[in-house]
Amino acid sequence: MQTIIYKYIKFRNIIIVLLLCFFSNGCYSFKGGSIPEHLKTLQIETIIDNSNFGNPNYKIELENNLISDFQKDNSFELAENNGDAKISTTITSITESTQTIGTNELETERKISVSVSVKYYDNINCKQIWEKTFSNYQLFDITNISTARNEAIQSILLQISEDIMLAVVSGW
Numbered sequence: 001m002q003t004i005i006y007k008y009i010k011f012r013n014i015i016i017v018l019l020l021c022f023f024s025n026g027c028y029s030f031k032g033g034s035i036p037e038h039l040k041t042l043q044i045e046t047i048i049d050n051s052n053f054g055n056p057n058y059k060i061e062l063e064n065n066l067i068s069d070f071q072k073d074n075s076f077e078l079a080e081n082n083g084d085a086k087i088s089t090t091i092t093s094i095t096e097s098t099q100t101i102g103t104n105e106l107e108t109e110r111k112i113s114v115s116v117s118v119k120y121y122d123n124i125n126c127k128q129i130w131e132k133t134f135s136n137y138q139l140f141d142i143t144n145i146s147t148a149r150n151e152a153i154q155s156i157l158l159q160i161s162e163d164i165m166l167a168v169v170s171g172w
Helices: 002-024 057-073 145-170
Strands: 041-044 085-101 107-122 127-141
Touching: 041 057, 057 085, 057 145, 085 127, 085 145, 107 145, 127 145
Parallel strands: 041 085
Antiparallel strands: 085 107, 107 127
């Protein structure tokens, strides 16, 4: 009797997995789903850094990340000027704060947060598609604070760049 129940459960689980695979196949995709058909090229405007954090390399890094992400995605052809669409990006803030206090009340970990404002504009129909703020944070150990802070910011900028690209191509 136990063998029959075991075989039934195993058979039922296989059927459920097959049904899930069948019904979920191709239902979800970021590519091309929400990009208006008339938008073929994208201009990524020079990024503005209003964070007052004092490192001009961060805006260059975010811009390079965006270019790389859109090239990999291949939903748009990138245009230096006069793209069918454009994104205007501003780093609005980079803030740092104490996160963890260890023994002897000494700081051991910090939190770095980055916020970026993005406008996605349709140049053909002369209208803004959306304006959004993207934010992310990372914790870093203060043992080697300068290097750790820089690596944390680079990681945040990479994630924000991916989020921006996904928002543009998927419409979220």
